[in-house]
Amino acid sequence: MFRWFEQRLPPFPEGQPEQPPKGLVAFCIYYSKGAWPYIFAAGALMMLIAITEVWLFSFIGNIVDWLASQNRQTFVSEQFWSLTGMAAVVLIGLPLLVVLHSLITYQSLLGNYPMRIRWLVHKYLLNQSITFYQDEFAGRIATKLMQTALAVRECVIKLFDVLNYVTVYFIGTVAIVASADWRLALPLIAWLGFYIVLLRYFVPRLGKVAAAQADARSIMTGRIVDSYTNIQTVKLFSHAQRELTYAKEGMSDFLGTVHKQMRLVTKLYTCLYILNSLLLFSVGFLAIQLWVDALISVGAIAVALSLVLRLWGMSQWIMWEISSLFENIGTVQDGIKTVSVPQDIQDRVNAAPLAVTQGEIKFDQVEFHYSADKPVLKQLNLTIKAGEKIGLVGRSGAGKSTLVNLLLRFFEVNQGAITIDGQDISNVTQESLRQHIGMVTQDTSLLHRSVRGNIAYGRPDATEAMIEQAAHKAEADLFIADLEDAQGRRGYDAHVGERGVKLSGGQRQRIAIARVMLKDAPILILDEATSALDSEVEAAIQENLYRLMEGKTVIAIAHRLSTIAAMDRLIVMDEGQIVEQGSHEELLASGGIYAQLWARQSGGFLPE
Secondary structure (H helix, E strand, O other), X not given: OHHHHHOOOOOOOOOOOOOOOOOHHHHHHHOOOOOHHHHHHHHHXXXXXXXXXXXXXXXHXXXXXXXXXXXXXXXXXXXXXXXXXXXXXXXXXXXXXXXXXXXXXXXXXXXXHHHHHHHHHHHHHHOOOHHHHHOOOHHHHHHHHHHXXXXXXXXXXXXXXXXXXHHHHHHHHHHHHHHHOHHHHHHHHHHHHHHHHHHHHHHHHHHHHHHHHHHHHHHHHHHHXXXXXXXXXXXXXXXXXXXXXXXXXXXXXXXXXXXXXXXXXXXHHHHHHHHHHHHHHHHHHHHHHHHHOOOOOHHHHHHHHHHHHHHHHXXXXXXXXXXXXXXXXXXXXXXXXXXXXXXXXXXXOOOEOOOOOOOOEEEEEEEEEEEOOEEEEEEEEEEEOOOOEEEEEOOOOOOHHHHHHHHOOOOOOOEEEXXXXXXXXXXXXXXXXXXXXXXXXXXXXXXOOEXXXXXXXXXXXXXXXXXXXXXXXXXXXXXXXOOEOOOOOEHHHOEOOHHHOOOOHHHHHHHHHHHHHHXXXXXXXXXXXXXXXXXXXXXXXXXXXXXXXXXXXXXXXXXXXXXXXXXXXXXXXEOOEEEEEEOHHHHHHHOOHHHHHHHHOEOOEOOO
């Protein structure tokens, strides 16, 4: 039974999510698609529960009157069917309603509903551009994802479930009390008016504090996660105290919002307690006065006072629920700022997958700038023939990495076009583009997974033999055999830690090279691919790297000119333009920039 209800709402819907709306209501509606039948069902059941509970109070009043006026010997026989009906409601009807409501709420909604939101948000954020992640803490984004999913669930369910229950319950209470004497309903109506005034005053203020608190919480979490993520740098510079101060500032800001919230809560609780006390006194005084004047029965007094006491406890619950609602609204609004951001790089409608038949790359009049007044590439023209191996040379800031990032479509060109085998990369799917490009970077980042998982990331369907062969070619198999993590996993099963922190720079580099070797893409980019390797290991895998380059179009970036001197052609860049090109010997003979750099470099490295 539990499993049946748990499977009603799919937690991982198919399809590619679009940019979510930026309005609060539209945002909640967007992420509630598919869940509405269960939300409405839970609300309807809660309404029936509220009606039944109020009716039970009315029935208790009737029992009090019967006991006061009827004969003890004939009471049971005269009221048999009424008592039997009440027993059926108490023992069967109400429990069934509660069980069904619980199954829909707890099994169908509370788990699957926020997971569904997390899944859709995660799918959307994975397609965000590199720039998006450069501008945010990774921990902050993850926190926003988790908090926003839960906050949307609480907002929607509270509106359709809790407030629905409260509305029906209060209307039923007023109707039952007024049925005894309309004057008994007057204190309740007055109480409702003052209660609404309290809500209007305190709840918006609590909502503002909650919004500030949600933002302060995400900043605090982001600072802590940032310290943990870069723990090696923290220890290297002996800045533990500085990081503590940095985190303390975030914690203090968060605590400040908590103190503001608690002050409002104390004021609210005091006002509400006084209001409830006045309600109980007013209804009790008026009920006794009406009974003295023989206008109502003892049962009516019992019902009125019982419902008031019930409202006393419920009013505090309502206030907390509404305060929580506004707190969650603040969290959702804060999350919208992160989640509802348009994707800078999107596949065009009906974008076709890239088909690489030769591997020719052409940059045609390409211009690019990060800001309008600072162009990075200017009218760049470059054709790389199929199977040609070129080396990119230039000082830092010359535009080498930008050229590669544009080819990978991490950024869009401002003018011009980049084509692969005649296909404009802006018209093909990003996934198919990057599937045909293998890249080894200087700053190698590994996933916090097993060695096997990291190598197979280049080709998920690879066999064990293929993974081991790639590791062998990259000279990584020797150190892999000796690896062991904290859980006792060894060899290819050992986990490498966040960003591969458990491995040395050279080991991470060799895993990355193995990953690209296994991918075996027709276009290969090497960005300081052997920079983290010592000379002996570099020499050992250089032959395998050359073998990897066979039949591929290769773009290699290196500050150590000796590593790219043997390329078919060298491209010298300066201030976003190609200033020289040719073979190593040709460029040395020309006596230009490359020849000067070659003559000036120390130990094979380019000076800044």
